[in-house]
Structures are given as structure tokens and as C-alpha cells.
Amino acid sequence: MNKKKAVGWIVSIALTLLCWLLPTSAFGVEGLTVIEQRVIALFVFAACMWIFEAIPIWATSVVIMALMLFTTSDSMLSFLRGTENLGEPISYKAIMAAFADPTVMLFMGGFVLAIGASKYKLDVNLARLGIRLFGSKPRMVMLGFILITALLSMFMSNTATAAMMIAILVPVLAALPESDIKGKVGLALAIPVAANVGGIGSPIGTPPNVVAVRYLSESLGIEIGFLQWMMVMVPLALVILLISWLFLSSVFKSNQEAIEIKIEGSWERGPKAVTVYVTFAATILLWLLGKDLLGLNANVVALFPFAVFCISGVFEKKDLAKIDWDVLWLVAGGFALGVGIDKTGLAGHLVQAIPFHTWPALLVIIGSGVLCLVMSTFMSNSATAALLIPILVAVATGMGPQLAPFGGAATLIVGLALSASFAMALPISTPPNAIAYSKGFIRQKEMALVGVFVGAVSLVIGYVVLIFVGKLGILS
Numbered sequence: 001m002n003k004k005k006a007v008g009w010i011v012s013i014a015l016t017l018l019c020w021l022l023p024t025s026a027f028g029v030e031g032l033t034v035i036e037q038r039v040i041a042l043f044v045f046a047a048c049m050w051i052f053e054a055i056p057i058w059a060t061s062v063v064i065m066a067l068m069l070f071t072t073s074d075s076m077l078s079f080l081r082g083t084e085n086l087g088e089p090i091s092y093k094a095i096m097a098a099f100a101d102p103t104v105m106l107f108m109g110g111f112v113l114a115i116g117a118s119k120y121k122l123d124v125n126l127a128r129l130g131i132r133l134f135g136s137k138p139r140m141v142m143l144g145f146i147l148i149t150a151l152l153s154m155f156m157s158n159t160a161t162a163a164m165m166i167a168i169l170v171p172v173l174a175a176l177p178e179s180d181i182k183g184k185v186g187l188a189l190a191i192p193v194a195a196n197v198g199g200i201g202s203p204i205g206t207p208p209n210v211v212a213v214r215y216l217s218e219s220l221g222i223e224i225g226f227l228q229w230m231m232v233m234v235p236l237a238l239v240i241l242l243i244s245w246l247f248l249s250s251v252f253k254s255n256q257e258a259i260e261i262k263i264e265g266s267w268e269r270g271p272k273a274v275t276v277y278v279t280f281a282a283t284i285l286l287w288l289l290g291k292d293l294l295g296l297n298a299n300v301v302a303l304f305p306f307a308v309f310c311i312s313g314v315f316e317k318k319d320l321a322k323i324d325w326d327v328l329w330l331v332a333g334g335f336a337l338g339v340g341i342d343k344t345g346l347a348g349h350l351v352q353a354i355p356f357h358t359w360p361a362l363l364v365i366i367g368s369g370v371l372c373l374v375m376s377t378f379m380s381n382s383a384t385a386a387l388l389i390p391i392l393v394a395v396a397t398g399m400g401p402q403l404a405p406f407g408g409a410a411t412l413i414v415g416l417a418l419s420a421s422f423a424m425a426l427p428i429s430t431p432p433n434a435i436a437y438s439k440g441f442i443r444q445k446e447m448a449l450v451g452v453f454v455g456a457v458s459l460v461i462g463y464v465v466l467i468f469v470g471k472l473g474i475l476s
Helices: 004-020 034-052 058-073 091-096 104-120 122-132 136-156 160-177 181-201 206-218 227-252 273-296 303-312 325-343 346-355 361-378 380-402 409-421 429-440 442-474
Strands: none
Touching: 004 034, 034 058, 034 325, 034 346, 034 380, 058 091, 058 104, 058 325, 091 325, 104 122, 104 136, 104 160, 104 206, 104 273, 104 303, 104 325, 104 409, 122 136, 122 160, 122 273, 122 429, 136 160, 136 181, 136 227, 160 429, 181 227, 181 409, 181 442, 206 325, 206 346, 206 380, 206 409, 227 273, 227 442, 325 346, 325 380, 346 380, 361 380, 361 409, 361 442, 380 409, 409 442, 429 442
């Protein structure tokens, strides 16, 4: 175990025990029960472990769910039951159900769709066709890579998309002359920027989106449909991407007259390949239009490609291992913490104890976004969203009327999800950043320059758009 992980363990356990062993009166929350205190302690443990990454972030989620079952559920260890002021235990079924939450199924459906597309080269062929449309001028080639990467990131893992697009780009970068250093850097940086920003375009584009949609629906009664989300977020993503392109193509201007792009590939025509093509298109259409035309929830539609791929033989036993189970467990762990905060009554006690209604609403909205952006720069954006969104749900409940002029709770919660995706200043900020940086074409200071600029611009534009559409009631 290295020094950082050892420190992480020590700090995590020490703070958790402190929160666990203090008298309930020490928290200054009237009516706080012992079970609520245990949830606070486990929340602190999750936060510390996710920040220090003493164990993989998905493993922390599994541990948290197990600890909640043993210490806070109606099936807790018997010697933990007899405490005075115990409070209301959480149903063990509710904790276990976090992994089978409909929103987790939605995200899994996106993974299955992406695996099928990759298996039969649909993703590569779409990239090949798309890049051709942009010609050979360096600025237009960069724009092509940005838009294609962003489009694929809306429906596929941004990590997988970045890995594929970087693989396509590396031979191009290697073929450019040594003198065109800026041109290489600009193209290499275009991929992670596009993958990170493109993920905001759909509810399944990135885990923070999934977490935000779920909490808005389950905790605040605000339903945001697939098409409803995309109508706002796709134009927002396009604006940010165009600004990013102008910045990248100006600061890292290529000295080449033309760049030749050769992407090998051809469309497969077998029955299984055709099944993938049709299912991919049908699933997206059902996500976009199914609710209005057929009354289908997006979470239900997510199982459609899974069923079709299984019955047609597209999806085999070995393909199950390709699903990003670590991401699903991470999201489920965050949901389990949310169940603890809600079902124990902790959220209600926090609302009563903290005078949220006296806080300036705009400061809370913007401040939470900046905090999320900073935290996500140094830790997983999924873990950041899983930690902050349940807290902000309580804040939204307490502030109600104060948030209304700025778009209500949707602006607060969705703004946090977007802020998590806008953190891209360091190689460790996101997997797409790490993938691009690992190829050796980018220096850390160049990534920081672009990441800080794009993050700051995105945050400003994002909140302006959210407040505007919030006033119109589009996301509520």
C-alpha cells in the first residue's frame, strides 16, 4: 500500500469513527437519531474514500452498501438495535434495490448499445463517414473530430469514445511533421474536450446526468424526459464545442495546408450487423419519441436493445464482462447513500436545522457549481455528483421559493451535473483526459490551459442557459 492510500485509510477511518461516536447533540441538528448519525458517518467515509481513492471508487460503493445493510437497515446486526433514540431503520430491500434502480438500468442499456455498436464497427464507420465530410484543412479536420466525438459521447461511454477516436487520430499525429507541434497538440486536445462536453448532450451521456435525472424524479417529483433533456443540452453542447474549437484552432494553429485522414473500415452486412444498426436507430428514436407516442419510459426502453441483442445472438456471455460494472456500482452506491439520507429522515432534519431559506439563491446555485467543478478536477466526476447531489436535494427542498426565479430545483441539480462534466483541467480529471495525455502529444500545462478556459466558459454559459430555460419551465 502506497503512502497516499495509507493516509486515505487513516483519515477515512478516523473521521468516520469521530462522526459515529460523538453524541447526537454534537451535530446541532434537533431530532437527530442514532441511525441518522450512522448515515452521516458512512457519508463521511464514502467522501474520504472517493477523494483519496484508497480503494477503487466502485469498491467504496460496494462497501458502503454493505455497511448500510449491517448498521442502518431493518436487518442490521442485533447488538446495534438496542440503542436509545435509534430512529427508523431503512428497509434492507430499499438499499439492495439501489443497484437495480431503473436509472441504473437506463445507464446499463446505454452500455449494451455501445458494446453492440463497437462489436460490429458501427461506431468506427460513423466516425469514418463523418470525418470525410469536413475535408482536409486542419481547422476543419479538428472540427470534424470534435463534432463526431461529441455525437458518439452522447450515446456511448465518453471513455470508450475517446479511446476509439484517439486510436484513429494517433497515426495522423505521427504522420505530421515534427515542426507542427501546435497542430498536434490542438488535435490531441480536441478529443477529450469533445468527449467531456459531448457527454452532457443526453441523459445517458455521463453518470452525473443519470444521477441528476434520478434525484429530480424520485426526490423532487420533477420528470425530465430524454427528448426534453436533449432539446436543451444539445444546443448548449454545440455552443461550447464551437467556442472550444475556435480557441483550440487559434492557440494551437497547425502550419499545414492539408491533413490527410485515412480511416480503414467497411460496413458489415450480416444479419447480426443489420440487427445492431436497426436496433441502435430504433432505441434512440424510442428514447426521443417513445414517451409521447407510445407512453414508454426511457428506463424501460433501455432494456429493449439488451433483449434484442440477447435473442438475436449479437450479445454473448463474454460480452457481459464488457459492461462497465464499476460505473454501475459507483452510481448504485451513491443512490444507496441517497436512500439513507431520505428514508431515515435525515434530509428532513437538515432542512429544519439549516436556514436554507435565508441564503442568496443565486450564490447557492453558482457556488455549488464552482465547488463541484473544483472537486471534479481532482476526483471522479461520478463520485462528486454522488456526494453532492443528495445534499443539494435537501437544499432545494429547504429553499423552494427562493430558487423559483432562477429555474427552481432543476437549475440547481442539473447545474451540478453539468459542472462535473466541465472539469477537465488535469490528466486525472476524466478518463478521456488520461487517455489523450498518455499518448505523449500533450503537456500538462497545455491541458490545464485548455481545461480551465473551457471549464470556466462552459460554467458561465451553462448557468445562463439553465436559468433562461428554467424561467420558461422547459426543465420542470
